[in-house]
Amino acid sequence: EIVLTQSPGTVSLSPGERATLSCRASQSISSSYLAWYQQRPGQAPRLLIYGSSNRAPGIPDRFSGSGSGTDFSLTITRLEPEDFAVYYCQQYRTSPPGATFGQGTKLEIK
Amino acid sequence: VQLQESGPALVKPSQTLSLTCSVSGGSIGTGAYYWSWIRQLPGKGLEWIGFIYYVGSTYYNPSLQSRLIISIDTSKNQFSLRLNSVTAADTAMYYCASYDKGFEDWGQGTLVTVSS
Numbered sequence: 670e671i672v673l674t675q676s677p678g679t680v681s682l683s684p685g686e687r688a689t690l691s692c693r694a695s696q697s698i699s700s701s702y703l704a705w706y707q708q709r710p711g712q713a714p715r716l717l718i719y720g721s722s723n724r725a726p727g728i729p730d731r732f733s734g735s736g737s738g739t740d741f742s743l744t745i746t747r748l749e750p751e752d753f754a755v756y757y758c759q760q761y762r763t764s765p766p767g768a769t770f771g772q773g774t775k776l777e778i779k
Numbered sequence: 780v781q782l783q784e785s786g787p788a789l790v791k792p793s794q795t796l797s798l799t800c801s802v803s804g805g806s807i808g809t810g811a812y813y814w815s816w817i818r819q820l821p822g823k824g825l826e827w828i829g830f831i832y833y834v835g836s837t838y839y840n841p842s843l844q845s846r847l848i849i850s851i852d853t854s855k856n857q858f859s860l861r862l863n864s865v866t867a868a869d870t871a872m873y874y875c876a877s878y879d880k881g882f883e884d885w886g887q888g889t890l891v892t893v894s895s
Contacts, residue, residue, distance in 0.1 A: 670841075704881035706825075713874055713888050714825065719881035757825055759881070766813060766838045768827040768878070 671695050673758050673771035681779040688745040690774045692758035697738045702761035705734055705743045708773075709754045717756075718743060745776075753778050780805040780812075782875050782886035790869075790893050796862040800875030800886060801855075808833045808853035812877040816849060816860045819872045819888075826871075830878065831858055865893045 672695040682688055692703070700721035706714040716725040718734035721741060731746045745752055758771040786798035800814070807814065816828035829839040831849045839847050843862065851858040862869060870893045876882040 706882070708825075713885040714882070715885075716881040716883050723880075725881065725883070759825075761878075761881075766830050767840070768815070768830075768882075770825040770827065773824045 671698060671760055671762070671769055673760060673769055675756075675758060675771035675774045677774060678772075679775045679777060681777050682748055683779045684748050684750055686748050688743075688748055688752075688776055690743045690745075690756050690776070692736070692741045692743070692771050694739045694741070694760060698760050700737045700741075702763070703734075703736070703741050704759045704761070706757045706759065707752075707754050708757065709751075714757065748776075750778075752776065780877055780884050782877065782884055784873060784875050784886045784889040786889060786891070788890060788892060790865055790891060791895050792866055792893055793864055796860070796865050796869060796891055796893070798860045798873055798875075798889065798891070799857050800859070801857050802877075803856070806853075807851065807856045807858065810834075812879050812883075813838075814851065814858045815876045815878050815882065817874045817876055817882070819874070820868075821870065821872075828860065828862075828873075867893050869893050 674693045676691045703721045705718040708714040722734045733744050755773045757773050781803045783801045790796045813830040829849045846863050848861040872888045874888045876885045
């Protein structure tokens, strides 16, 4: 089973700064099946990025995803107060269908 | 689509946890999505529980497979989760979600506590 490891566990930044979150897979995965989610306190997760680099509908363009193989990243430029949350990466397995999440990165206000 | 979980908030140890997800704003029977259950233990990350496709094909997390049944009722536009022999370790927020290119739409979640 593929394990996703996110780093750092917690990152402290100020509004207006840039955040780069990492997701490393234990083996190579298709970039088509790597997604990122944001979870604010008390809320369900929200899909931000699918297919490694495609923004979901309604997601601001300050969110971008990149990567391939085993290394993927989520970048948030110009942090807004509402961006401080926990972020998860997730991979989809095709055969048999299944999913795995990373352990999450908490983005907190400095 | 919109999703809404329902079911008991409290389940006794060794009993069966049963939840239903009601889907609105689209038909569950179109084949556009995998319908999924995901849970989040208190203060922890997300754990995929399983998928069901509209024809009834199911795919489960191996760690839960022996205790798990996910079913679908296209006539009611609902799908359901049954997890038997629960323990305190199954206390979690349970979410239903639709999966296409990612988990696109989520229910608000329902907190289930396993306790006597």
